[in-house]
Amino acid sequence: MKGDDILNFLTCFKVPEVAKSMAHLLVTPEERKIIEIIEDDIYSIKDLSTLIEKKFNVNGEELVRKMYKRAVLNKVEVSDGIYYKTSEFYDRIAYFCQYETDIWLSVPRKIRDEIDDWYVTTYAETAEPRVKEVIDGKKDVIENAYFFTLQETLDLIDSLDKQIYSVPCNCNAVSQRCEKDKDVCLLFETGINTQWDRGHGKLLTKDEAKAIVVRADKNGLMHTSETDQAICNCCGCCCYPIRASKVIGTTGIWPKRRYDIIWEESKCVNCGRCVKICNFGAFVKEDKKIRYVEEKCLGCTICSSQCHVKAIKIKKI
Numbered sequence: 001m002k003g004d005d006i007l008n009f010l011t012c013f014k015v016p017e018v019a020k021s022m023a024h025l026l027v028t029p030e031e032r033k034i035i036e037i038i039e040d041d042i043y044s045i046k047d048l049s050t051l052i053e054k055k056f057n058v059n060g061e062e063l064v065r066k067m068y069k070r071a072v073l074n075k076v077e078v079s080d081g082i083y084y085k086t087s088e089f090y091d092r093i094a095y096f097c098q099y100e101t102d103i104w105l106s107v108p109r110k111i112r113d114e115i116d117d118w119y120v121t122t123y124a125e126t127a128e129p130r131v132k133e134v135i136d137g138k139k140d141v142i143e144n145a146y147f148f149t150l151q152e153t154l155d156l157i158d159s160l161d162k163q164i165y166s167v168p169c170n171c172n173a174v175s176q177r178c179e180k181d182k183d184v185c186l187l188f189e190t191g192i193n194t195q196w197d198r199g200h201g202k203l204l205t206k207d208e209a210k211a212i213v214v215r216a217d218k219n220g221l222m223h224t225s226e227t228d229q230a231i232c233n234c235c236g237c238c239c240y241p242i243r244a245s246k247v248i249g250t251t252g253i254w255p256k257r258r259y260d261i262i263w264e265e266s267k268c269v270n271c272g273r274c275v276k277i278c279n280f281g282a283f284v285k286e287d288k289k290i291r292y293v294e295e296k297c298l299g300c301t302i303c304s305s306q307c308h309v310k311a312i313k314i315k316k317i
């Protein structure tokens with residue numbers, strides 16, 4: 001895609017400046033032309049399939065479904081049914097990084113980092129008014145609302161009456177800042193524009209879901225949830241909610257801290273496990289001795305579940 005040819009696509013797909021050099025990787029030439037034809041309109045699957053078949057020698061319905069799966073198209077619900085519309089870069093990039101990882105990794109690191117920074121900033125801008133509504137008591141929760149303890153997360157899974165499926169962590173897929181477990185995003189939602197509706201996700205039994213959470217805890221991933229949409233198992237370096245919250249200035253409020261840590265120095269055997277587990281450097285080892293740096297702690301509680309001599313207790317705030 002070159003010159004004017006791509007300009008219309010960049011506008012229709014809301015591609016930010018930082019991503020322009022890799023935008024051609026996001027869509028096929030056919031998909032780009034379809035996006036340019038659709039612009040701001042919405043189409044029924046029948047009309048869009050017919051349009052595609054007239055323009056290209058392909059099965060229209062199959063291509064629409066494929067574009068929806070790749071988050072190149074989104075669904076929109078109107079009074080007489082479900083229609084399709086063009087997605088945008090913001091929606092597509094996460095799916096691209098999650099499911100076309102090799103192509104994403106072929107983009108130079110500098111450009112990937114710029115896109116990652118843009119994503120955090122953009123996410124923070126969209127989240128800020130919602131976080132504010134929660135603070136003002138006008139809204140109950142938003143995504144990743146609370147830090148959950150290991151036990152609370154396992155209990156939540158037991159209490160769920162929805163199907164649970166796992167998808168690759170999209171924050172980690174875009175950021176690629178660490179090598180921690182990747183298939184740790186546990187989702188329950190199945191409506192339009194969800195991963196499930198697009199054809200992604202691995203269905204889990206409750207025991208399988210709990211095993212993922214236990215392993216995540218052991219590997220230093222923190223559990224966050226708003227109870228009815230997802231259970232996330234997040235690291236501190238990639239996680240968009242945690243990074244966006246820092247940008248907004250709501251660390252400790254979103255995800256909400258609900259526990260304080262009580263470190264009993266006399267019980268500590270200086271094994272250093274909490275130093276490895278903590279995502280924020282709140283436990284440090286100096287001269288073979290452990291020190292707890294309270295002001296760095298976000299109260300995620302995973303150090304407590306992973307301290308084998310129970311030197312770290314949690315106290316509900």
Ligand code: SF4
Nearest residue numbers: 169170171232233234
């Ligand atoms: S919120 Fe957490 S688990 Fe969910 S996608 Fe982001 S880092 Fe991964």
Ligand code: SF4
Nearest residue numbers: 268269271272274307
């Ligand atoms: S994990 Fe527990 S015993 Fe080990 S260093 Fe940390 S507080 Fe001490």
Ligand code: SF4
Nearest residue numbers: 278297298300301303
């Ligand atoms: S010290 Fe605080 S932030 Fe670090 S793992 Fe423990 S509870 Fe989480």
